[in-house]
Amino acid sequence: MKKVGIIGVGEYLPHKVLTNADLEKLVDTSNEWIITRTGIKERRIASKDEATSDLAIKAAKEALACAKIKPEDIDLIIVATITPDMPFPSVASIVQNALGVKHAACFDISAACAGFVYALSIAHQFIARGAYRHALIVGAEKLSAITDWKDRNTCVLFGDGAGACVLGEVKSGGIISTHLGCDGSNLELLNLPAGGSRRPASKETVGEGLHYIKMQGNELFKIAVRTMTHAAETVLKQAGLTYRDVDLIIPHQANSRIIFAVAKRLGLTEDKIYLNIEKYGNMSSASTVTALVEAVKEGRVKKGDTVLLDCFGAGLVWGASIIKW
Ligand code: COA
Numbered sequence: 001m002k003k004v005g006i007i008g009v010g011e012y013l014p015h016k017v018l019t020n021a022d023l024e025k026l027v028d029t030s031n032e033w034i035i036t037r038t039g040i041k042e043r044r045i046a047s048k049d050e051a052t053s054d055l056a057i058k059a060a061k062e063a064l065a066c067a068k069i070k071p072e073d074i075d076l077i078i079v080a081t082i083t084p085d086m087p088f089p090s091v092a093s094i095v096q097n098a099l100g101v102k103h104a105a106c107f108d109i110s111a112a113c114a115g116f117v118y119a120l121s122i123a124h125q126f127i128a129r130g131a132y133r134h135a136l137i138v139g140a141e142k143l144s145a146i147t148d149w150k151d152r153n154t155c156v157l158f159g160d161g162a163g164a165c166v167l168g169e170v171k172s173g174g175i176i177s178t179h180l181g182c183d184g185s186n187l188e189l190l191n192l193p194a195g196g197s198r199r200p201a202s203k204e205t206v207g208e209g210l211h212y213i214k215m216q217g218n219e220l221f222k223i224a225v226r227t228m229t230h231a232a233e234t235v236l237k238q239a240g241l242t243y244r245d246v247d248l249i250i251p252h253q254a255n256s257r258i259i260f261a262v263a264k265r266l267g268l269t270e271d272k273i274y275l276n277i278e279k280y281g282n283m284s285s286a287s288t289v290t291a292l293v294e295a296v297k298e299g300r301v302k303k304g305d306t307v308l309l310d311c312f313g314a315g316l317v318w319g320a321s322i323i324k325w
Contacts, residue, residue, distance in 0.1 A: 004127045005174030006323065007134075008067025008166035009293040012058035013280065014046040020156070027152035034156045039256025043159025043281035045144045051085040053094040055162035055286075056140035060095055063136065067166035071101040074166070075132035078123055079108045080115025080139045080285035082192075082314070083146060091140065101136070112190075113252045113313025114180070115139055115285030116163070117321050120309075121178040123167045138164040139285035146192055148212035157254070158213070159281035163289030173304070173324030177239035179231055182317045186223065189216045190314040224258045224312045229265045231320035232310045239322050243267040245306050246322075250295055252311035253277035253287040262310065274300060284313065301325050 019042045020031035034040055046055060056079055064071065079091040092106035111118040116139035123135035140162035149155050194210035195201050205211065228251060236242060243266050251259045256277055263273050274295045283290060288311050295301045302325065309321040 001128045002130060002169045003172065003174040004124050004167055005170035006165045007168045007170065008063045008065070008069070009164070009296050010059045010062025010064070010066055011161070011163045011290050011293040012055050012062070013161045013290070014044045014050060014055065016045045016047065017042050018045045023156050026149055027155060029152045029156055037257070038157060039275070039277050040156065040281045041278045044161055046142045046160040050142070052081055052083050052140045052142045053085050053091045053098070055142065055160065056091055056095050056138045056164070057098045059140065059162035059164040060099060060136055060138055063164035063166050064099070067168070069134060069166065071099045074101045074104050074134050074136050076123060076126055076135040077101065077104050077106045078119040078135065078137045080111060080119045080137070081108055081141055082110055082112055082115070082284055083142045084108055095138065111285070111313070111317050111319070112315055113254065113282070113284045113287060114311040114315070114317040114319035116289040117178065117309055117311050117319030118180060118317070120165070120167070120175065120321055121180055121319070124175045124178065127167055127169065133168060135167045136164060137167060138162060139287070139289040141284045141286045143213070143284060146211065146213055148209055151212070153217060154213050154215050157282050159283050161280055161283045161286045161290055163286055163293045165289060165292070176322040176324055177235050178319070178321040179235040179238060180319045181231065182315050184315065186316050189220050189316065190214070221255065221258060223316060224254065225261045225265070227316065227318050228258070228262045228310050228312045231312070231318045232262070232266055232308060235308070235320040235322055241306065241322065246272060246308045247305040248272055248274055248295060248300060249308045249310060250274045250288060250291045252313065253280065253291055254282045254312070
């Protein structure tokens, strides 16, 4: 089995910033409530003519330039998203065409906020077994398109963005261990009820607002803390490591209180947590990858560091991964 690591990173965040003060004008909320309950100060919103693939393509271009490889050297593209441009074709196919990556295998995966770790794990297997040399994996979302801007329970939480990584063979380190899982018994806690085959789009579904994110945040909060702690402990055990070996945890950025609670349970001090939720809110599958990309750019991840990715989301899915940088 080949050692596989991240050899290039990139991100794209739309220019428009939506602050908590802006949200105070839309719904009955306050800057203070949003900051103390979530840690979010602002989020990015894509323009009307920007789709998820547009964000993904920009992040992917940066990752390819960072990896210093040509589009034709990419054999596989996986896009993790819950907001594809359309049900089909895949966002990955659109990215492939825009980048001029000829013949690479392309597909999207739907694993909500754990999507990036799922994509990382899939691409890892292909390269480790020698089926492909390089993979481009992208987490990209335009959550503003499925957000109910009249629902204060959800509209303060989400944002748009994309992050991308190029995976390839490395001489040392790389992806050490990954743990994925799902418990499908709590589907109703976080979903988008209509627009699929069960309830196709109709005048009624649109009228009832069933094309927007529905979430029972309070219940999810408790499950998120328990599940992310369990996922991190499992992947550490699998790797034969303990929390003392972790230099930085890069968790899914849904709520800073969830993140602090998980870190405390794991025994990780605040200096070992990477947070960018205050700038972007929750971007589902784009959150963890964007946080990883920014941690690398800021020098928070250094050669030889052990990084723990830890995610949780609708499904309810989870994924954790340990990468030696
Ligand atoms: N502004 C002001 N008040 C708000 C509000 C807002 N934007 N949103 C909700 N409230 C109110 C509620 O109506 C409720 O009022 P009530 O007590 O009069 O009924 C009160 O604040 C507390 O609501 P609650 O839902 O208990 O708040 P919370 O502390 O659980 O925080 C979340 C809400 C959504 C921030 C939090 O539960 C959360 O982050 N959940 C997990 C999200 C998650 O993990 N998602 C899955 C991964 S993507």
